[in-house]
Amino acid sequence: MLIYLPIAEVSVNAFLLLGLGGLVGVLSGMFGVGGGFLMTPLLFFIGIPPAVAVATEANQIVASSFSGVLAHLRRKTVDFKMGTVLMLGGLLGAAIGVVLFNHLKSLGQVDLLVKLCYVVFLGIIGGLMFFESLRAIRRTSRNVAPPKKSRQRGWVQKLPLKMRFRTSGLYISIIPPLIVGVFVGILAAIMGVGGGFIMVPAMIYILGMPTKVVVGTSLYQIIFVTAFTTLLHATTNYTVDVALAVLLLVGGVIGAQIGTQIGTRLKAEQLRILLAIMVLMVCGKLALDLLIQPSELYSIGSAGGH
Amino acid sequence: MRLFVCSALIMLLTTPFVLAEKVVLGMSQDEVAITATFDGSNILVFGAIQRDAPIPETPIDVIVTVSGPSEPLDVRRKAKRFGIWVNTDTVQVDAAPSFYAIATSAPLGDILTETEDLRHKVSINRAIRSVGAPMNILDAQGFTDAVIRIREANGLYTLQEGSVSIDQQTLFRTSINMPANLTEGDYSTRIFITRDGAVVDQLSTTIDVRKVGLERFLFSLSREQPLLYGLMSLAIAIFAGWAASAVFQVIRNR
Numbered sequence: 001m002l003i004y005l006p007i008a009e010v011s012v013n014a015f016l017l018l019g020l021g022g023l024v025g026v027l028s029g030m031f032g033v034g035g036g037f038l039m040t041p042l043l044f045f046i047g048i049p050p051a052v053a054v055a056t057e058a059n060q061i062v063a064s065s066f067s068g069v070l071a072h073l074r075r076k077t078v079d080f081k082m083g084t085v086l087m088l089g090g091l092l093g094a095a096i097g098v099v100l101f102n103h104l105k106s107l108g109q110v111d112l113l114v115k116l117c118y119v120v121f122l123g124i125i126g127g128l129m130f131f132e133s134l135r136a137i138r139r140t141s142r143n144v145a146p147p148k149k150s151r152q153r154g155w156v157q158k159l160p161l162k163m164r165f166r167t168s169g170l171y172i173s174i175i176p177p178l179i180v181g182v183f184v185g186i187l188a189a190i191m192g193v194g195g196g197f198i199m200v201p202a203m204i205y206i207l208g209m210p211t212k213v214v215v216g217t218s219l220y221q222i223i224f225v226t227a228f229t230t231l232l233h234a235t236t237n238y239t240v241d242v243a244l245a246v247l248l249l250v251g252g253v254i255g256a257q258i259g260t261q262i263g264t265r266l267k268a269e270q271l272r273i274l275l276a277i278m279v280l281m282v283c284g285k286l287a288l289d290l291l292i293q294p295s296e297l298y299s300i301g302s303a304g305g306h
Numbered sequence: 307m308r309l310f311v312c313s314a315l316i317m318l319l320t321t322p323f324v325l326a327e328k329v330v331l332g333m334s335q336d337e338v339a340i341t342a343t344f345d346g347s348n349i350l351v352f353g354a355i356q357r358d359a360p361i362p363e364t365p366i367d368v369i370v371t372v373s374g375p376s377e378p379l380d381v382r383r384k385a386k387r388f389g390i391w392v393n394t395d396t397v398q399v400d401a402a403p404s405f406y407a408i409a410t411s412a413p414l415g416d417i418l419t420e421t422e423d424l425r426h427k428v429s430i431n432r433a434i435r436s437v438g439a440p441m442n443i444l445d446a447q448g449f450t451d452a453v454i455r456i457r458e459a460n461g462l463y464t465l466q467e468g469s470v471s472i473d474q475q476t477l478f479r480t481s482i483n484m485p486a487n488l489t490e491g492d493y494s495t496r497i498f499i500t501r502d503g504a505v506v507d508q509l510s511t512t513i514d515v516r517k518v519g520l521e522r523f524l525f526s527l528s529r530e531q532p533l534l535y536g537l538m539s540l541a542i543a544i545f546a547g548w549a550a551s552a553v554f555q556v557i558r559n560r
Binding site: 004006007010011047060062063067071074112227233234235238240246249254289290292293296300301 | 340341342343344345346379380381382383384385386389390391392393448449452453455456457486487488489490517520521522524525528529532533535536537538539540542543544546547548549550551554555
């Protein structure tokens with residue numbers, strides 16, 4: 001069934017959109033990532049104009065994250081205090097990111113920058129997570145007790161403005177979470193994603209949060225950052241397509257519920273290695289696009305670069 | 307003397323009509339409504355050639371063009387720099403129609419001379435206006451060709467030679483296929499009658515392509531009340547997220 005999207009001004013198959021939404025929703029629920037880093041390139045691929053894809057994806061992530069966070073709330077795996085600190089940083093970062101994005105767009109190389117960002121960050125994070133999880137799985141399979149990890153690094157411990165995060169069992173300064181929030185917010189706005197795939201590893205490896213609360217807390221702060229991004233896009237670029245968003249999120253919210261169920265049945269290490277493989281696959285695909293000669297060297301953009 | 311004036315007057319009055327062949331046009335529809343389930347449209351263009359004299363020896367040919375709204379474009383070309391493919395050159399095309407369909411009764415080159423094409427801007431190449439490229443770009447034509455190539459691949463630019471059928475040198479008909487990925491606007495439709503490569507008569511009209519119903523409402527709201535539209539989008543997203551969660555909760559508790 002073809003459906004005409006009012007803002008994107010293209011006609012696409014409604015079931016294809018529902019399916020894509022569902023698939024990405026399952027992954028979103030499993031890993032606590034918004035799924036934007038998968039969905040945005042997929043939307044480009046089916047012919048949605050990039051500006052509309054990025055803005056609408058932000059709106060869809062709000063829905064799937066909200067659905068996901070409700071499931072985590074019932075299991076009490078959301079650290080609201082930590083989430084709020086990260087979110088404050090994230091909102092600031094998103095605002096900076098949008099300004100930066102518009103500036104780079106005027107220079108005409110924003111596509112390249114976005115792709116390079118994807119390749120670099122997906123590559124680093126995917127690689128780190130993959131090898132770390134692989135080591136963790138080897139340890140458990142040999143039945144060797146994992147070495148007791150010191151949760152906080154030295155420099156994190158020494159910073160002022162300490163706060164107790166009960167749900168995470170942490171007593172750390174709020175400066176590192178704020179910085180993580182700002183940094184992820186900037187990247188999220190530039191790359192047009194929720195930023196969960198950067199936030200999740202940052203929470204585990206930099207902040208030392210327990211894996212159990214990481215997913216729920218990440219989803220919680222993503223809701224606010226992407227809602228803010230949606231409003232920014234809707235009021236400045238008029239690129240949020242609500243019809244596209246509805247189709248994606250109907251599939252997405254259902255998928256997210258299923259994904260959360262699957263997620264509770266898998267071990268943390270298995271979850272991490274699956275996420276790492278997925279991140280590396282997307283990274284590889286984008287890297288190939290940059291390295292292999294494209295079949296069409298020319299591309300059409302509307303004048304004025306919007 | 308009186309007879310002479312009279313006959314001169316008659317000649318003066320009738321001469322233009324004797325030579326003229328005028329085109330009269332009909333269309334199956336003069337507007338295209340884009341609804342939520344819009345998946346393209348087929349517009350039937352038909353007409354007749356009106357004459358006050360016998361049909362001349364040389365047969366006529368018919369060209370029908372439908373052109374979407376024109377807009378300026380930035381066309382970029384990639385080149386390999388530091389091992390990766392990046393956009394290096396940009397040429398601005400001053401005006402290129404978002405949609406352009408040509409239907410003819412015979413191969414376009416045979417029924418329209420270069421001069422006439424230049425004058426009336428009939429062929430796809432002529433319909434795109436590109437004033438000039440920056441000094442450092444030597445093959446500006448390559449950029450215009452790329453626009454045509456990409457849009458032909460997307461079904462937005464079409465040339466269908468021989469798709470106009472002519473009956474007894476008087477009646478003609480063709481159908482223009484409008485794809486699903488149309489943009490809004492006035493689509494100018496032109497009909498040319500040619501003989502020996504020269505345009506004998508032409509007529510133009512517009513097809514109104516408009517969003518209607520829910521499509522119209524959402525589009526207007528997003529432009530006129532963007533904040534309200536954004537908040538509505540968020541409300542829908544939050545509601546859908548909550549509804550899915552609630553439904554699954556009920557299913558699980560059974």
